[in-house]
Amino acid sequence: MGDDNECRTAEARCMETTSVLDHHRLTAFEAPPDRSTFRGEIPPAASRAAVRSAGRRRFIRPTALVAAAGTAATLAFDRVGAVLVVVLFVLVVPFEKLFPRHRKKLRREALGTDIAYALVSTPLGAIGVAVGLAFAVASFAWLPGLALRPIVGLLPGGLQAIVGLVLFDIAIYWAHRWAHEVPFLWRFHSIHHSTRHLDWISGFRNHPFDGAFFFPAFVLLLAAGFSPEFSGALAVVQFLAGLFAHANVRWRLRPLHKIVITPEFHHWHHADETAAINKNYSVFLPAWDLLFGTYYMPADRRPTVYGVSAPTPTGIVAQLWHPLRGLRNPAWMLRHPWRGARSLAAMLRRGGRQMIATMRRPDRRHPGSYTA
Secondary structure (H helix, E strand, O other): OHHHHHHHHHHHHHHHHHHHHHHOOOOOOOOOOOHHHHHOOOOOHHHHHHHHHHHHHHHHHHHHHHHHHHHHHHHHHOHHHHHHHHHHHHHHHHHHHHOEOOOOOOOOOOHHHHHHHHHOHHHHHHHHHHHHHHHHHHOOOHHHHHHHHHHHHHOOHHHHHHHHHHHHHHHHHHHHHHHHHOHHHHHHHHHHHOOOOOOHHHHHOOOHHHHHOOHHHHHHHHHOOOOHHHHHHHHHHHHHHHHHHHOOEOOOOHHHOOOOOOHHHHHHHHEOOHHHOOOOOOOOOOHHHHHHOOOOOOOOOOOOOEOOOOOOOOOHHHHHHHHHOOOOOHHHHHHOHHHHHHHHHHHHHHHHHHHHHHHHOOOOOOOOOOOO
8 A cells, every 4th residue: 555655646746747847838949847856856065066076087188189170170171370379478478477457377277278269269160150151141130231331432531441340340249248248148158258367379269150140240231232352351450459458468558448449448347246247348449339338447446356256167178068068959949840949939039038128228337146
């Protein structure tokens, strides 16, 4: 009799768990919750420490393999990029040592992770380009570009370049801002902000999907009639300016604060302080932050703490995988095309509403850590 009661109790619990799972609202990019969470199974602290230690050991070999494979790909297909890393190291590091903002050892914490990102920048960039092109087409950013094309064609060369720079910069401003204030986009962009030591090499720490979300700005320029060479040159300048903005140098460059971005400007963007969160989004011209109320440059102090409050794993492999945790496997959409299309449409509508809300009522906080 006791066994029958236990069986019925177990069956009831199973049915309750199944019911909860069936009624849980999932999107195309959200995986079902772990069933162990319904059983309240929480490992003791010692077990969690052992799991973390085992995880770190497990990622040592994959990290080395990824870095080696990425370096080989970079040397094979983009030797200019590999040489550029070496040249930047030779040029920038001496200035960081002679005029340091924060004194630190040459082999500072997580340096290996940031170097790994630099070494695999070519294959990661290729992934970002592939995803970015698809995202740019789906974003319809080319529609306003087509509308501007007749006007751009009438402009003389010099004025056309200035207009192109302004269009690119304001588009990147909003793309960057949405990457912070839309939770789905922040899960990828947070990898770039996870570094707690800001210097030139930390500028390479980027998830390839994060870079994809900035592609609509380039498609806007191309659709508006600007040449691929001009758009590509802006991309190169943006990359180099970004590395300089991350540099660990103590130069304030006060006269330039409201004219062009400086390391002081961008270091506040990375500061892990309440007042500085979601500030200083501009890539070239701080005018957009001044115009839209996100400019932050206190005169009496400087940023000292960087990073994000949410825990982020160490190592390039773990960090590349981290934003994907909890997302639906793309194969699920192939197996369930109708449900997948509906969930995708719902996610896009929600993201669109969040973007519009950001433009109307800017949220000054980080969206917080996502559920993975």
